[in-house]
Amino acid sequence: MQQLVEDLMSGSRRAAARLISLVENDAPLKRELLKEIFPHTGKAYVIGVTGAPGSGKSSLVDCLLQQMRADDLKIGVIGVDPTSPFSGGAILGDRIRMQEHALDRDIFIRSMGTRGSLGGLARATREAIQVLDAFGKDVVLIETVGVGQSEVDIVRTADSTMVVLTPAGGDSVQTIKAGIMEIADIFVINKADLPGAERTATEINMMLDMKESDQWRPPVLSAVSVRSEGIGAVWDCLKDHRRFMEESGRLMEIRRERVRRELTEQVEYLVKNRIWDQVKEQIELESLLEKIVLRREDPYSAAYELLEQINFYSEG
Amino acid sequence: MQQLVEDLMSGSRRAAARLISLVENDAPLKRELLKEIFPHTGKAYVIGVTGAPGSGKSSLVDCLLQQMRADDLKIGVIGVDPTSPFSGGAILGDRIRMQEHALDRDIFIRSMGTRGSLGGLARATREAIQVLDAFGKDVVLIETVGVGQSEVDIVRTADSTMVVLTPAGGDSVQTIKAGIMEIADIFVINKADLPGAERTATEINMMLDMKESDQWRPPVLSAVSVRSEGIGAVWDCLKDHRRFMEESGRLMEIRRERVRRELTEQVEYLVKNRIWDQVKEQIELESLLEKIVLRREDPYSAAYELLEQINFYSEG
Numbered sequence: 228m229q230q231l232v233e234d235l236m237s238g239s240r241r242a243a244a245r246l247i248s249l250v251e252n253d254a255p256l257k258r259e260l261l262k263e264i265f266p267h268t269g270k271a272y273v274i275g276v277t278g279a280p281g282s283g284k285s286s287l288v289d290c291l292l293q294q295m296r297a298d299d300l301k302i303g304v305i306g307v308d309p310t311s312p313f314s315g316g317a318i319l320g321d322r323i324r325m326q327e328h329a330l331d332r333d334i335f336i337r338s339m340g341t342r343g344s345l346g347g348l349a350r351a352t353r354e355a356i357q358v359l360d361a362f363g364k365d366v367v368l369i370e371t372v373g374v375g376q377s378e379v380d381i382v383r384t385a386d387s388t389m390v391v392l393t394p395a396g397g398d399s400v401q402t403i404k405a406g407i408m409e410i411a412d413i414f415v416i417n418k419a420d421l422p423g424a425e426r427t428a429t430e431i432n433m434m435l436d437m438k439e440s441d442q443w444r445p446p447v448l449s450a451v452s453v454r455s456e457g458i459g460a461v462w463d464c465l466k467d468h469r470r471f472m473e474e475s476g477r478l479m480e481i482r483r484e485r486v487r488r489e490l491t492e493q494v495e496y497l498v499k500n501r502i503w504d505q506v507k508e509q510i511e512l513e514s515l516l517e518k519i520v521l522r523r524e525d526p527y528s529a530a531y532e533l534l535e536q537i538n539f540y541s542e543g
Numbered sequence: 544m545q546q547l548v549e550d551l552m553s554g555s556r557r558a559a560a561r562l563i564s565l566v567e568n569d570a571p572l573k574r575e576l577l578k579e580i581f582p583h584t585g586k587a588y589v590i591g592v593t594g595a596p597g598s599g600k601s602s603l604v605d606c607l608l609q610q611m612r613a614d615d616l617k618i619g620v621i622g623v624d625p626t627s628p629f630s631g632g633a634i635l636g637d638r639i640r641m642q643e644h645a646l647d648r649d650i651f652i653r654s655m656g657t658r659g660s661l662g663g664l665a666r667a668t669r670e671a672i673q674v675l676d677a678f679g680k681d682v683v684l685i686e687t688v689g690v691g692q693s694e695v696d697i698v699r700t701a702d703s704t705m706v707v708l709t710p711a712g713g714d715s716v717q718t719i720k721a722g723i724m725e726i727a728d729i730f731v732i733n734k735a736d737l738p739g740a741e742r743t744a745t746e747i748n749m750m751l752d753m754k755e756s757d758q759w760r761p762p763v764l765s766a767v768s769v770r771s772e773g774i775g776a777v778w779d780c781l782k783d784h785r786r787f788m789e790e791s792g793r794l795m796e797i798r799r800e801r802v803r804r805e806l807t808e809q810v811e812y813l814v815k816n817r818i819w820d821q822v823k824e825q826i827e828l829e830s831l832l833e834k835i836v837l838r839r840e841d842p843y844s845a846a847y848e849l850l851e852q853i854n855f856y857s858e859g
Contacts, residue, residue, distance in 0.1 A: 258843050259843075261841075261843060262841045262843040262844065265838070265841035265842070265843070266838050266841065268838070269836075269838055479836070482836060483832055483833075483836050486832055486835045486836050486842065487832055489835075489842040490831070490832065490835065490842045490845055490846055490849075493842050493843055493845075493846035494818065494822075494846040494849060494850065495811075495815055495818075496846075497846055497847060497850055498814055498815070498818050498850065498855065499811055499814070501855070501856075502810065502811075502814050506810075515806070516799055516802055516803055516806065517799075519802045519805075519806065520585075520795070520798060520799050520802050522581070522582050522584070522585055525577075525578045525581035525582065526581070526802060526805040526806045526809050527574055527575075527577060527578040527581070527809055528578065529806055529809075530806055530809035530810040530812075530813055531813065533806075533810060534810065534813055534814065539814065539817070540817075
């Protein structure tokens with residue numbers, strides 16, 4: 228593993244891919260690995276891009292990649308599909324369109340799926356970002372499809388979040404989920420050549436007017452990504468937001484929160500492991516379960532007694 | 544609270560509603576409450592109904608409620624929307640159509656949304672089932688919209704799971720998410736008067752043929768819920784599956800697993816609470832976080848040291 232981390236540092240794409248697979252599969256040596264790369268992280272800026280399927284997110288990301296490359300940035304892209312249990316499932320198709328970028332040595336593209344748990348996906352995404360950060364990427368772009376809470380959890384890892392919409396046509400933007408409204412730092416109305424683009428922008432701005440004022444008011448931009456229109460402004464706006472985050476101290480703040488979450492998870496992981504090891508050694512768990520199934524004991528009292536038996540409450 | 548639980552037992556709908564709100568809001572006395580009602584649970588049979596938006600789930604549930612009422616069963620319905628942060632959000636509209644049932648004293652209907660975390664929603668659903676179980680409902684029906692993993696987690700709480708589809712038309716059923724395939728005990732092709740119903744049934748059966756054989760092969764039924772067609776067969780099939788679950792011992796098995804999960808969660812809840820209480824008392828967490836943000840320490844080593852400092856490792 229030491230070797231893998233060294234290869235990562237020296238720019239091996241294979242090492243990066245291997246290491247992301249390790250965190251995605253929750254490999255036993257994952258924590259050792261994250262510990263190893265941690266000192267080399269904290270440099271990449273993380274941009275989240277989210278929006279409904281069909282909003283043209285991927286072609287917008289495509290265009291943005293060109294802008295970023297023109298600024299000579301090294302980029303990692305993580306495509307996350309919370310609706311797919313497969314790594315590289317539904318959005319692999321989108322990824323294929325990015326193949327021209329895939330040939331570019333300074334862009335690294337990877338897809339991730341749920342593998343059974345949404346909580347696990349948000350964590351794996353965070354860890355994959357760490358790998359790409361240590362890998363030396365200047366920007367890590369997380370693109371996520373899906374609806375509602377799952378994408379909110381994933382995008383919460385980003386330093387700047389862009390929400391992509393399409394002109395609402397007959398529908399109103401009321402259908403935008405509340406959670407999405409709150410995570411957006413920048414709104415982009417893509418396919419803005421379709422009817423209703425202006426009305427959609429107006430509606431979003433009205434919704435923003437109702438929010439408490441903040442130091443940063445999310446701009447509402449328009450783009451037609453298939454014709455590469457409006458992309459320069461989107462990229463400028465992302466840079467503006469980054470500058471705001473850095474200068475206002477917000478970036479430091481959210482990164483501190485992220486570190487807090489990391490530490491919390493790690494503490495709880497260690498604690499749980501040790502507790503269950505002790506329980507396994509000392510407690511007849513199956514007969515206890517039997518008693519609960521038969522309603523002779525409730526799980527709440529049983530949990531307490533179990534911890535008393537392993538002397539959890541005697542110390543500290 | 545004692546009073547609330549007593550009211551629940553004596554059939555108060557208001558008490559049921561209040562108690563579900565308490566578990567949904569993760570109220571401080573929630574665990575005490577669940578402990579109180581636990582001895583009165585374990586009697587209700589839990590049926591999960593899931594399927595894409597627009598598959599006519601709700602009208603199918605409507606029809607099923609009539610069948611169940613004809614069998615003189617008391618029923619609780621929990622509508623869960625993983626895509627909505629609001630309790631009673633998106634599916635409230637569907638619920639309104641159920642108002643004729645709402646007037647029926649033996650049917651209790653409730654909607655739930657995410658309130659910020661998907662993991663929390665699955666747990667709140669499990670706990671609401673416990674309330675309705677103690678309330679004396681013979682059947683608790685969980686209806687969930689949404690896509691992918693989130694609904695899988697929620698439906699996993701059910702004793703029997705019904706997946707509702709519509710004729711695929713031009714599309715193939717390939718679009719059924721893998722996770723959904725695996726949780727179905729019964730498939731219902733609703734709106735079976737639309738073109739393609741038979742082909743859809745054939746395709747599902749082919750997919751089932753590819754699976755390893757199990758004692759229970761999920762039947763693929765057809766229905767037209769808006770005309771109440773095929774509902775009797777669906778209800779018979781649900782009863783067949785329940786009989787299978789009981790006689791094969793599978794029901795006992797999955798309920799034991801559920802109890803195991805409950806106990807596990809409870810143990811980890813107690814442990815985490817105590818550990819963080821101790822940390823708060825004894826550790827300068829903020830300065831530790833600062834060190835991690837500055838990359839002078841990694842979160843993995845920091846977690847270990849923190850636990851050593853509160854003497855977590857000295858006992859047991």
